[in-house]
Every structure is written in C-alpha cells, then in structure tokens.
Amino acid sequence: MSKSGKNEDKRIGRLLSNIALCMASLGSPVLTAATLILYVDVETNQVYTTPGKNRVKLGEFEQVKRDENSASKEETHVPAVSRVNQKVEEPAMRGAPAAEQSTATQTVAEQSQQVEPQKASAGKEEKKWYDRIKIGGYTQFRQSAGLSGDVENLSSPGDRSIEEDTNFYIRRARLVFQGDISDHLSLYMQSEFANGTVGVRDMYGDIYFDKKKEFRIRPGLSKIPNSFELLQSSRDRLAFERADPLASGVRNERDTGVFFYWTPEHVQKRFEFLKKDLKGSGDYGVIGFGAYTGQGLNQSDKNDNVHLAARVTYPFEFSNGQFFEAGFYGYTGRFVPTVATNVAAGILDKPTFDSKGHRDTRVGLHAVLYPQPFGFQTEWNWGKSPQLSSDLSRIESDDIHGGYVQAMYKIDGSWGTWIPYVKWQRYDGAEKDSVNAPFSKVRETEVGVEWKYWSGVELTVAYANMERTNVRTLKHVKDANIMRFQLQWNY
Numbered sequence: 001m002s003k004s005g006k007n008e009d010k011r012i013g014r015l016l017s018n019i020a021l022c023m024a025s026l027g028s029p030v031l032t033a034a035t036l037i038l039y040v041d042v043e044t045n046q047v048y049t050t051p052g053k054n055r056v057k058l059g060e061f062e063q064v065k066r067d068e069n070s071a072s073k074e075e076t077h078v079p080a081v082s083r084v085n086q087k088v089e090e091p092a093m094r095g096a097p098a099a100e101q102s103t104a105t106q107t108v109a110e111q112s113q114q115v116e117p118q119k120a121s122a123g124k125e126e127k128k129w130y131d132r133i134k135i136g137g138y139t140q141f142r143q144s145a146g147l148s149g150d151v152e153n154l155s156s157p158g159d160r161s162i163e164e165d166t167n168f169y170i171r172r173a174r175l176v177f178q179g180d181i182s183d184h185l186s187l188y189m190q191s192e193f194a195n196g197t198v199g200v201r202d203m204y205g206d207i208y209f210d211k212k213k214e215f216r217i218r219p220g221l222s223k224i225p226n227s228f229e230l231l232q233s234s235r236d237r238l239a240f241e242r243a244d245p246l247a248s249g250v251r252n253e254r255d256t257g258v259f260f261y262w263t264p265e266h267v268q269k270r271f272e273f274l275k276k277d278l279k280g281s282g283d284y285g286v287i288g289f290g291a292y293t294g295q296g297l298n299q300s301d302k303n304d305n306v307h308l309a310a311r312v313t314y315p316f317e318f319s320n321g322q323f324f325e326a327g328f329y330g331y332t333g334r335f336v337p338t339v340a341t342n343v344a345a346g347i348l349d350k351p352t353f354d355s356k357g358h359r360d361t362r363v364g365l366h367a368v369l370y371p372q373p374f375g376f377q378t379e380w381n382w383g384k385s386p387q388l389s390s391d392l393s394r395i396e397s398d399d400i401h402g403g404y405v406q407a408m409y410k411i412d413g414s415w416g417t418w419i420p421y422v423k424w425q426r427y428d429g430a431e432k433d434s435v436n437a438p439f440s441k442v443r444e445t446e447v448g449v450e451w452k453y454w455s456g457v458e459l460t461v462a463y464a465n466m467e468r469t470n471v472r473t474l475k476h477v478k479d480a481n482i483m484r485f486q487l488q489w490n491y
Contacts, residue, residue, distance in 0.1 A: 036060065133179040133187075138235045138490040140171040147463075149480035155470040157251065157431055158241035160195055162466075162482055170194070171486070172234060174201065184208045188222075199298060201254060212265045218290075219258040221298070224250050225288035225311035226329050227379050228366040229404075231281040238279070238408060238421045238450055240462060240484055244442045245402030245427040246379060249331070249362050250296075257292025257306070261285030270315045274323060278370040278410075280315075287312055294333040294360065296433055303357045307333030313366070323370040328363070335360035337386045337395050337437040345474040351388060351436055353395035358386035360432065362400070371410040371419065378405040386437045387430035395437055400429025402442070416453035422446070434471045441476060443467040448484075458488045 039048045039055040048055055142161045146154070152164050161169040173193040180186045190202040204220025223231055227246040230253045241247070263271065263285050274280030287310075293299070294307030313327025334357030339350045364381030380403030387398040404425035411418040427442040448462025466480045 129179075129181045132181060133177055135175070135177055136491060137173075137175040137190075138488060139173040140234070141487045142169045142171045142240075143167060143485045144169070145483045147481040147483060149466075150477045151480045151482060153470055153473065153475050153477050154466060154468070154480045154482070155472060155477075156241065156244075156466075156468065157434060157471060158244070158247060161484070183211060201252075201297070213268070214264055215260075215262055217258060217260050221254060221256050222259070223253045223284070224255055224257075224292060224309050224331065225259060225261075225284050225290070226250055226253070226309060226331065227364055227381070228281050228313070228325070228327070228368055228377070229379060231284050232279065233275075233282070235488070235490060236275070236279040238419060238448070238460070239406065239423045239446055240448075240460070240464075240486065243379070243402075243404040243423075243425040243427075244440065244444075244468075245381060245400075245404065245425060245429070246364070248385070248400070248427065248429060248431055248433075248440070249381065249383070251431075251433040252297035254297045255292040255294065255299075255307075257290055259288055259290030259292075259309075262287045267315065270317065270323070274315060274325075274370060278323065278372065278375075280325075280370070284311065284313075286314055294335055302336040303334060303355070305334050305357060307331055307335075307360070322372050325368045325370070326366065328365050330361075330363035332361040334358060335386050335432055337432060338435050339395065340435050342436065342472075342474075345392075345436075345438075345472070347392050347436060349393070351392065351394050353386070358395060359384050359397040360386060364403075371408050373410040373412075375408045375410065376406070377408075379403050385430040386432045388436050388438045390439075392436075398430065398439075400427075402427030402429060416451060418449060418451050420449040422448075431471045438469070438471045438474055440469040440471055441467070442469070456490045458490075460484075460486045460488070 037049065037060050038058040039051055040046070040058055041048065041052075041054050042056055043054050047058075051057070144159075144161045144166065146152075146162075151162075155163055159171070160166060161171060171194065174190055175192075176188070176190045178186070178188045184207060186206040186208075188202055188204055188206070190200070192199055192201045200221065202220075202222055204218050204222040206216050206218050209215040225231070226249065229237065229242050230246055230250060242253075247253075261284060263283055267286055268283055271280060271283040275282045289308075289310035291306040291308055293301040294305070295302055309329070309331035311327060311329035313325060313329075315323055315325040317323055336355065336357040337353055339353060341347055341350055360383075362381050362383030362385075364379060366379040367377070369376040380401075382401045383399075384397045385400045386395050387400075388394075389396055402425070404423060406421060406423040408419050408421035411420075423446045425442060425444050427440065429440065430437045431440045444464060444466050446462050446464040448460055450458055450460045452458045462484050464482050464484065466482065467476075467478045469476050
C-alpha cells in the first residue's frame with residue numbers, strides 16, 4: 001500500500017472516532033431516528049447523510065437504549081452508540097491499525113471502570129453470625145476379633161467393640177458446629193452417635209477479654225482441664241482408647257462447669273500447629289482452672305457440691321524445631337456413686353454410701369515428645385476415689401494409681417503417612433462411673449499402626465494383650481489377645 005493510502009486510512013479512522021465520540025458525548029439529535037446512514041467524501045473528508053459522487057458509505061449507526069431499571073445512577077448518564085450492518089466499500093478501510101480504535105469506546109470503557117469499584121463497594125455486606133459457623137466431624141468404624149485367651153469374658157468401659165457377640169461397630173460418629181461470632185465470642189457444639197444412642201458431647205462458648213484472645217472463660221459443657229490424653233481428640237489419638245488410669249478419673253472427659261484459660265499469643269500458634277500436624281491436644285491454656293459439677297457427662301449434680309480442677313502445661317520448641325510438652329494437673333471434690341444389686345457379681349444388697357459423696361482427688365504429670373519423626377508420651381496419676389469395699393457391702397474412698405507410656409514413629413512417604421506405635425498401661429483403682437464403683441486392675445500392651453494415604457481417611461490396625469477386670473461381672477480376665485481394625489473418615 002502507498003504512503004498516501006496509509007495516511008488516508010488514518011484520516012478515515014480518526015474521522016470515525018470523532019463521529020462516534022460526538023454522538024456519544026453530545027447526544028446528537030440525529031439519533032432520534034432508528035438508524036442513521038453516513039457517507040464520507042474521500043477527497044474532502046466531509047461527512048454526508050446522503051449518497052453522492054466520490055462518497056463512500058461508512059455504515060449504519062443507531063442509538064443503544066439502556067434498561068433504566070437495571071442501570072445504576074452512575075451508568076444512566078452515559079449515552080452509547082452502536083454501528084450496525086457496516087459495509088466497507090474501499091479496501092483501504094480494512095487496513096486501519098489497532099492504534100486508531102475509537103476514542104469514544106475508550107471513554108465509555110473508562111467511565112464503566114470507575115463505576116464498577118463503587119458498585120462492588122456498595123454491595124459488600126458484613127457477614128451474619130451464622131455465616132461464620134463451620135461444620136465438621138468424623139466417624140470411626142470398627143471390627144474386633146478375639147485371638148486367644150478368655151476373650152468371652154473380656155470387657156472394657158471404653159470400648160464395647162471387644163465384647164462377645166460384637167462384630168461391625170460404629171464407635172463414634174460426631175458432628176461439630178463451631179465459629180467466631182465476634183472478636184470476643186466463639187461457639188462450639190458437638191453431637192455424637194455412639195453405642196446406639198445420640199447425645200451432646202460439647203456445648204460451650206469461649207468469651208475473650210482481649211483482642212489477642214489470650215484470656216478467656218469457657219462456661220458450658222466441655223472437657224475438664226486434666227491429662228494430655230483426655231484433652232486430645234479421639235480423631236487424633238493413635239491408640240484405640242484412652243488409658244484407663246486417666247479415663248477412670250473423668251470418664252467421657254467432660255462435665256458442666258466454667259473454666260478460665262490463659263494462652264500467650266505465640267503459644268496459641270504452637271498449639272494450633274501441634275494439633276494440626278503432630279496430634280496435639282489443642283489449646284486448653286498454658287494455665288487452666290475452674291469448677292464443674294463432678295458427676296460426669298450430661299449428669300445432674302447430686303450433692304450441691306462442685307469439683308475444682310487446675311492444669312499447667314507448656315509446649316517447648318527447641319532450636320532444631322523439635323517440640324516437647326510437659327505439665328501437671330489435679331482435681332478435687334466429692335463424688336456420689338450409683339449403686340444397685342448385682343446377683344451375677346454376688347452383690348445381693350445395694351452397697352451403702354454417703355449421700356453427700358466420697359472424696360475424689362487426683363494429681364498427675366504428663367510429658368510428650370512430639371513425633372518428629374520419633375515420639376514419646378507418658379502420663380501417671382495418683383489419688384483417692386470412691387470404691388466398692390472388698391466385702392461388697394459399702395462404698396468408701398480408696399487409693400488409685402496408674403499410668404501409661406507410649407512410643408511412636410512418624411513416616412512420610414509416597415505411600416502416605418505411617419505411624420507405628422506401642423503403648424503399655426497399668427491401673428489399680430476404682431471405676432467410679434460404673435455401677436457400685438468396683439475395683440479394676442488393668443495390665444495392657446497394644447501394638448499398632450495408623451496409615452493415612454488419602455486426605456480425610458485413616459486406617460488403624462492393632463494387636464492387644466489384655467489383663468483387666470470386667471467391671472460388670474467383677475471377673476478378672478487374664479491373657480486375652482485380640483485384633484482391632486478401625487476405619488476413620490473426617491469431614
């Protein structure tokens with residue numbers, strides 16, 4: 001193409017842009033017609049509305065009418081034009097470069113861009129409290145198989161799946177609702193299906209006194225600040241059940257009361273990391289203390305007396321990134337047992353007891369070296385607890401003592417995460433939450449492995465050698481060997 005031809009293209013392109021700009025910004029009266037046909041004289045560059053000599057048809061133009069109901073106030077003052085049925089009769093018209101695009105189109109686009117942020121800002125609304133609620137949970141599906149020994153009389157307060165005539169078993173199915181309602185209030189509620197019943201496991205609010213959320217109180221139904229394993233979620237625990245020496249103090253880990261917790265901001269982050277990645281217990285404070293009814297989960301008070309509990313723990317971080325947590329805890333109060341006759345166990349008359357309750361006191365220690373990759377965990381406690389007398393006639397407060405040790409190793413590989421573990425426990429003391437608060441002797445070794453290949457799905461397989469008292473028949477079972485399988489899915 002000649003130089004003069006290129007100049008002609010530029011002049012025509014600029015002419016079209018000026019026409020569109022004038023029509024858009026001035027609202028030309030010619031737009032009152034449905035369609036406007038324009039012609040340009042290629043020699044003089046003048047625009048005409050009728051055909052003639054040396055006049056080339058530019059195209060047909062019409063006014064675009066907007067829906068006033070759907071347009072915002074910022075948009076309605078911007079008129080718009082559209083070119084329809086354009087027929088270019090000169091080859092030079094097709095060669096107009098992109099740099100010569102309509103300035104009118106640019107103007108409308110720029111104005112539209114200014115309107116959009118205003119619309120976005122105006123449409124932004126503060127979330128309602130129910131929009132902040134998160135829903136989650138998990139389910140544990142089990143199967144147990146007796147291998148040898150007296151498995152027919154085997155029984156455990158924590159795991160009904162090991163009992164005779166039990167096959168597939170839903171150990172836990174839980175649904176959690178939680179969320180930050182405001183800067184000073186968080187809610188938590190957990191329901192459960194287990195052992196054929198449906199109930200509430202947690203129902204509390206955390207009320208924070210400062211913006212860093214270092215100081216808070218927790219009224220409602222919640223876990224008692226106690227041992228590490230009792231506070232650790234069943235979702236995260238390696239072993240199939242919590243150790244009897246600790247669980248016998250606060251069976252089901254929960255009660256109704258009010259507690260105060262203090263957690264420095266930097267320790268909050270540690271607790272969050274440890275729970276997410278290394279099976280920590282969660283944030284129950286560096287210091288936690290309070291009062292609760294003392295009668296157990298979803299049980300009403302029976303003696304107008306409260307239990308007092310306190311716990312101190314701290315997660316240390318070494319220079320190599322290894323975490324180690326240590327602490328101590330204790331509680332005290334008076335517990336009112338449940339009594340009844342039990343012919344199978346030789347209890348022909350209801351044991352006598354103090355209606356105001358019997359002394360129920362414990363102190364304990366815990367130490368946890370988190371699996372990075374090797375881990376070690378141990379707890380021990382001592383105290384007094386309501387217990388059935390040796391002649392089966394009365395309830396009295398007697399000594400308890402016991403604990404456990406556990407070693408584990410975390411392996412991350414192409415086949416997922418594997419955590420083999422071994423756990424040994426022993427306990428001599430009462431099962432105060434069982435009818436008649438019978439004495440229980442436990443010696444148990446568990447060896448297993450947890451495998452997680454897909455996110456949200458875990459499989460645990462374990463062998464256990466058990467020596468424990470059946471607290472319903474009072475028979476002592478020795479050398480029972482079982483295999484247990486558990487499939488857990490999280491949501």
